[in-house]
Amino acid sequence: MIKVIQNQLKRIYNTNPAFFITFGIWFMLVASLLLLVTKRESFQFINSHHVLWADVLMTVNTFMGDGIFVIAFAVLCCFLRKWSFAKGIFGTYIFSGLVCCVLKSIFHTDRPAMMFKGDPAFHVVSWLPVAHFNSFPSGHTTSAFAMATTIAIISKNKKLGLFCFILAVLTGYSRIYLGQHFLEDVGMGSLLGVGTTCIYFILMPMISSNRRLTFNVRFPQGRLTRSVLPVMINRDRSKRGRTP
Secondary structure (H helix, E strand, O other): OHHHHHHHHHHHHHHOHHHHHHHHHHHHHHHHHHHHOOHHHHHHHHHOOOOHHHHHHHHHHHHHHOHHHHHHHHHHHHHOOOHHHHHHHHHHHHHHHHHHHHHHHHHOOOOHHHHOOOOOOOOOOOOOOOOOOOOOOOHHHHHHHHHHHHHHHHOOOHHHHHHHHHHHHHHHHHHHHOOOOOHHHHHHHHHHHHHHHHHHHHHHHHHHHOOOOOOOOOOOOOOOOOOOOHHHHHHHHHHHHHOO
């Protein structure tokens, strides 16, 4: 079973190696910063550098990790008949969100608003509510990276995956900039988003087909005789084939 899972992870990685390599560099950078500086110092460095245009830009960007945006994007994919994208985005959002909620309830850590309460240097924007609890991990960052990873895996356009990765990183950055999370929350959120998405694409074919991990359908990204999403893709193609 372990070898089978390893093979599936390799297939997922091969759908967009550039995305996963870039994420690896990003996560190592974040981990290094967390080892070198305290959570307070890293937060203050990002949160203290702000201007009005960035306040607006970060506000727009932070909503890319909001549940309403993710669900709306999945619905849009349905209207465009991009069924694999719709199912993948919605499924990974639910799965990653559940895991994130469990971790939040376990750690139950305070947000920056509690640590910097009364500090005049603490920067927030007046048009967004400021949360005080359940900081670790960042839910918005988790959702943004889950959606970016889903698109990177399913899309044939590898550059699109990298573009979505950049947007996900900006979403994580915005959570610190807007005074909602610490760097460690964002780092864990990114790892959680990518990790749960990979697990989702391994487990869902098993659940959907109700059989062992033996696939016979090509993955849409490469010339593979076995894939991690055979059931979803087969069903979508058969439905389109029956449509008059």
